[in-house]
Amino acid sequence: MSGKLTFGYIYDFRNPPQWHRDWALHYAELIDFAAWTEGQGFDAAWFPEHHIASDGYLPAPLIAATAVAARTSSLRVGTAVALAPLYNPVRFATECAVLDCIAGGRLEVTLAIGYRRRETQAFGVDFAKRGAMFDEFLEIVTRLWAGETVSFDGKFYQIKVASLMPPPPRGRIPLYIGGFVPKAMERVAKWADGYFGNVEAAPLYLDKLKAAGKDVSRASMRLPELFTVVAQDKAQTWEELAPHFHHVNNTYGDMAAEDQALGVSGDRGLETMSLEAFKASGIMRVLSPGEAIDLFRGMQDRAPVDHVMLGIPPGLPSARFKPYAELFAREVIPAFA
Numbered sequence: 001m002s003g004k005l006t007f008g009y010i011y012d013f014r015n016p017p018q019w020h021r022d023w024a025l026h027y028a029e030l031i032d033f034a035a036w037t038e039g040q041g042f043d044a045a046w047f048p049e050h051h052i053a054s055d056g057y058l059p060a061p062l063i064a065a066t067a068v069a070a071r072t073s074s075l076r077v078g079t080a081v082a083l084a085p086l087y088n089p090v091r092f093a094t095e096c097a098v099l100d101c102i103a104g105g106r107l108e109v110t111l112a113i114g115y116r117r118r119e120t121q122a123f124g125v126d127f128a129k130r131g132a133m134f135d136e137f138l139e140i141v142t143r144l145w146a147g148e149t150v151s152f153d154g155k156f157y158q159i160k161v162a163s164l165m166p167p168p169p170r171g172r173i174p175l176y177i178g179g180f181v182p183k184a185m186e187r188v189a190k191w192a193d194g195y196f197g198n199v200e201a202a203p204l205y206l207d208k209l210k211a212a213g214k215d216v217s218r219a220s221m222r223l224p225e226l227f228t229v230v231a232q233d234k235a236q237t238w239e240e241l242a243p244h245f246h247h248v249n250n251t252y253g254d255m256a257a258e259d260q261a262l263g264v265s266g267d268r269g270l271e272t273m274s275l276e277a278f279k280a281s282g283i284m285r286v287l288s289p290g291e292a293i294d295l296f297r298g299m300q301d302r303a304p305v306d307h308v309m310l311g312i313p314p315g316l317p318s319a320r321f322k323p324y325a326e327l328f329a330r331e332v333i334p335a336f337a
Contacts, residue, residue, distance in 0.1 A: 005296055006336070007042055007044075007332075007333055008044030008309055009042065009312055010046045010047075010224060010226065012047075013026070013064065014055040014247075014251075014315070017055065019244075019316075029318050034068045034071070037329075038075040041329045043075070044075060044077065044078065044108075045065070045068050045072075045076070046080035046110075046309050047061035047062075047077070048061060048080055048081060049083050050255070051119045052116075052118050053251070054251075055247070057251070062096065065077040066102055069099065069102050069103035069106060069107070070102055077099075078107055078109055079110050080222070082111055084112065084133075084138075085123075085130040089157060093140070094164055097145070097173075100169055101166050107173055107174075108175075109173055110222070111175065112184075115259075116258060132156065136157050138191045140159060145168055145171075145173050146172060147167055149163040150162045176188075176195065176220075178195075178196035179197065185205050185208040189205075189209050195221050198223060199221075202303035205219065206219060221303050221305045224309045225309065227245050227249070227283050228285045228295070229241060231286050231287075234288075241324075242284060244314055245278075246275050246278045247314060249270060249271075250272045252270045256270055257272070289327065310328070
């Protein structure tokens with residue numbers, strides 16, 4: 001059933017070599033843009049995580065989220081996604097609690113186990129054990145956020161008398177979990193407030209909620225929609241934005257191919273291809289406001305979607321992308337208020 005739907009942007013802070021700019025100016029411009037979206041009616045700013053990326057894909061999402069939280073007053077901020085096996089759980093829970101204090105209770109966290117062996121190797125983590133590590137991580141973090149004093153003797157983490165001070169303002173930080181396989185959905189049902197993924201995975205998510213005895217009417221899904229743009233002049237938009245989103249597609253394709261990772265590629269590709277093949281693939285969508293409204297309503301009819309995370313074309317100055325964001329805010333967002 002269609003209903004209220006909110007929107008935000010994902011900020012990966014990529015600075016591709018072909019459009020490279022000074023790093024400090026690049027970060028400052030995107031933080032300014034995130035703060036600007038609050039006044040336009042966007043609901044959130046999201047920060048993903050990758051490491052060892054030639055284009056500088058954001059490696060520190062909590063720091064970036066803190067910067068935006070300090071510049072805004074109502075915008076939700078959060079990770080989408082943070083790679084849980086790369087963190088010490090007590091440190092992660094602590095930094096999130098402090099960030100949530102700075103944000104005045106606006107932090108929401110999305111976690112996943114990651115799919116790149118190179119990243120786990122760089123952090124000294126056993127790639128094959130990251131799922132089991134995540135299970136222990138989730139228990140420790142959620143107990144700390146709930147205000148418990150935690151002692152934990154696990155296979156991966158041994159913790160004695162840990163607690164948080166200051167605590168999260170709300171007593172719990174909203175938690176979403178990403179993934180596509182049944183085990184990931186079981187974690188969502190057990191630990192999370194909702195699912196981060198795609199519409200096609202909704203039946204599995206709902207089945208796991210039912211199996212866990214959870215109230216399916218309270219199901220919540222957040223969708224990354226990185227390649228969808230609303231525009232008035234479609235031809236001009238393809239010319240201006242396609243090379244930038246092509247870079248996004250190909251870098252994700254390269255990451256997925258590194259170790260033949262599971263759960264990354266899907267019906268919409270994310271395989272390395274030429275610019276012309278990318279334009280013809282259907283991965284990038286340039287829609288009128290009305291077409292976008294129909295697209296999102298269709299998603300809501302198929303799944304309990306309550307938030308959509310849009311993409312920003314890396315390498316394009318924010319001033320050139322603002323008209324697209326303004327059009328979206330003016331013509332699309334009010335349809336779901």
